[in-house]
Amino acid sequence: MQVAVVGGGPAGSLLGILLHRAGLDVVVLERRSVEHVRGRIRAGVLEHPSVTMLREHRLADRVDREGMRHEGVVLSDRGDPLRVDFQGLTGHGVVVYGQTELQKDLFAAIEAEGVEYLDEIEELALGDVTNRPVELRYRRGSREETLLADVVAGCDGAHGVTADAVPRGVRRTYERYYPFGWLGIMAETAPVHPELIYARHERGFALCSMRHARLSRYYLQAPLDTDLGAWPDDRFWDELRRRIPPAAAERLETGPSIEKSLTPLRSAVGEPMAYGFLALAGDAAHSVPPTGAKGLNLALADVVDLAEVLLEAKDPGPEALQAYSDRALRRVWRAVRFSWWMTTVLHRFPDDGPFAERIQDAELALLRSSVAARRAMAEQYVGILP
Numbered sequence: 001m002q003v004a005v006v007g008g009g010p011a012g013s014l015l016g017i018l019l020h021r022a023g024l025d026v027v028v029l030e031r032r033s034v035e036h037v038r039g040r041i042r043a044g045v046l047e048h049p050s051v052t053m054l055r056e057h058r059l060a061d062r063v064d065r066e067g068m069r070h071e072g073v074v075l076s077d078r079g080d081p082l083r084v085d086f087q088g089l090t091g092h093g094v095v096v097y098g099q100t101e102l103q104k105d106l107f108a109a110i111e112a113e114g115v116e117y118l119d120e121i122e123e124l125a126l127g128d129v130t131n132r133p134v135e136l137r138y139r140r141g142s143r144e145e146t147l148l149a150d151v152v153a154g155c156d157g158a159h160g161v162t163a164d165a166v167p168r169g170v171r172r173t174y175e176r177y178y179p180f181g182w183l184g185i186m187a188e189t190a191p192v193h194p195e196l197i198y199a200r201h202e203r204g205f206a207l208c209s210m211r212h213a214r215l216s217r218y219y220l221q222a223p224l225d226t227d228l229g230a231w232p233d234d235r236f237w238d239e240l241r242r243r244i245p246p247a248a249a250e251r252l253e254t255g256p257s258i259e260k261s262l263t264p265l266r267s268a269v270g271e272p273m274a275y276g277f278l279a280l281a282g283d284a285a286h287s288v289p290p291t292g293a294k295g296l297n298l299a300l301a302d303v304v305d306l307a308e309v310l311l312e313a314k315d316p317g318p319e320a321l322q323a324y325s326d327r328a329l330r331r332v333w334r335a336v337r338f339s340w341w342m343t344t345v346l347h348r349f350p351d352d353g354p355f356a357e358r359i360q361d362a363e364l365a366l367l368r369s370s371v372a373a374r375r376a377m378a379e380q381y382v383g384i385l386p
């Protein structure tokens, strides 16, 4: 059976590895160069089940050696910190490990095991996905190529082309846009706190994260039309200090940023996640705002579900792929809800007024006073679904 995987980010790379190991003919088609995909800075947190899965597939050597195990996070409400003890509440933690590093590990396996990964492919066009074989046409350098596939996996992210192969009348998109983005920087400084700090503040949300002992990642809620040029590093550090707990602000080590970007926030799910001989996985199928740290984890979990369906069915076709879609969507919606909730509780919504602020006060008071509320949050953050 020939599988074409469109998109070679974390979802497409992992799927390529799993199917190749099982003996299927699989080709990963990626639009950008390997160097570009390897260098992209994105997510930073691996849930407990993602780490377990990577270990089961012998892809976690470096995650285990170099990842930072975190047993809790701090939620700060206008400067007042509350620690949520993941380990005590759930028996599990998360691992802080950059998507950049995970992508390097996946590339190492792809190269070592001979998975076919074609980068810099252009103008990919999908033929009719309801009939087999599905024809994929693309250009690589000066050559026009055609690939015939029994199954196509759309792993081409939020701006890919495969989702468009599902007709409008079949695919329904459920979405919510948030009226702000995240202004993020990376700096070669010591993280301000050993654990992540998610901070609610009247000036807007802030997040203190990290990649390792000398690499920090910070984000500020910012308007969608923010001009990066208007945010020199000093302004960023001053604003961050205002939004985080005073004790953390005093300790904050500042330095020149090595990256600065603005990410819009969106929740979106397209249903179904399969049509004909096409299945969608990862950001090609859904987007979540980064607040719950779910995007990368959802992409990995989709791929594991899809690989299982493709390997278990004798001749995987529309019925098996529909079963994948049904199974994945149950999991996806729970992560979409959690990311929406974290976003809604912690950000300042410019148009929502005092009622919404009082609701946020009550949400944070509940977390502070109720072990049950903290446990529910902790279970969802570490990714164990009771």
Ligand code: FAD
Binding pocket: 006, 007, 008, 009, 010, 011, 012, 029, 030, 031, 032, 037, 041, 042, 043, 044, 045, 099, 121, 124, 155, 156, 157, 158, 159, 160, 161, 263, 281, 282, 283, 284, 290, 292, 293, 294, 295, 296, 297, 299
């Ligand atoms: P992607 O990583 O987007 O990979 C898709 C791949 O498909 C890309 O390599 C792309 O080049 C390729 N592609 C696209 N179109 C085509 C085409 N036509 N033909 C061939 N290839 C194509 N998540 C978090 O949890 N926390 C974060 O802090 C966070 N920050 C983010 C910041 C940014 C700027 C972005 C864009 C995403 C962020 N995410 C974050 C989300 C997380 O990175 C994604 O959920 C994750 O990358 C999903 O993996 P994926 O493989 O599904 O998609």
Ligand code: DHB
Binding pocket: 042, 043, 044, 045, 196, 209, 210, 217, 290, 291, 292, 293, 294
């Ligand atoms: C990071 C990003 C997130 O969205 C998040 O919730 C936690 C950490 C990060 O980039 O480090």
